[in-house]
Amino acid sequence: MANIDVQIACAADALPSEDQLQHWCKTALKAAGRDGALALRISDAKEIQTLNQQYRNKNNSTNVLSFPSDLPAELGLDELGDIIMCAEVIAREAVEQNKNADDHWAHMVIHGTLHLCGYDHIDDKEAEEMEALETQILATLGINNPYLA
Template sequence: MAETTSPIEIAVIVNDEAWPENLEARAEEAVRAALALAKPKVKGAAELSILLTNDEEQHELNRQWRGKDSSTNVLSFPQIEPFGPVVGILGDITLARETLIREAEEQGVSFEAHFTHLVVHGFLHILGYDHLTDEEAAEMEGLETRILATLGVEDPYAD
């Protein structure tokens, strides 16, 4: 029988009890959809952690690792080379609950849609995608849009 899921173990860790319940399955679904469409070279068993935290902890992580004295919606900490093989410890993604809530309200989208978008966005960073140049942004945003469409989430970049 053919394998229907990739050999990736996804650990969703909740560090803030105020997060809505049952987001673990949605996070896994988002990562697996990104794997299916980004088509990285999967070389074996892999591990990814997704930390659901709050603005205070995210602020500290952003300050410590990026030198930015503010919270942010999502941080990615890749442990593989950009566009390298997907195997072993892939890295960590952290999301800040209060920032996600505020941004979803500002954008007029559901919390779940915004959460899904940022999990996909963070995972694409783990794989090596970035948005530092217009060309990189167009490639990453286009891929995000295609992945999100498979998950029933509207294009977050549409005006």
């Protein structure tokens, strides 16, 4: 069974509940056929900007960063990695994109979780595959396709 460590590291308003965050992660893991442990950290803009600069050489805040575990498979540990999400950016995007805030949070949690499962969007084929799975997972949660907006 998935073990999800939720960390709230900011003082944001209107965050999803820990139960919601865990449910969205577990739903994505199940759809991807994966199980294991991960950390989901809700941060502020400063923290995610620092991480984005350090690891992606991009000096701006972003909505979500995923850091897949690099532990050797021989250890037999099921550590998937870490997801860092910026509450400020996600809230702002929901308003700018005219999306329900919880729906956008669900999408970003699912997106970050799928990255830990090996999905990516570097090229068009990978992006189409990842977006199709995200859309399918969101539909099971009663959330409309976010890419049609």
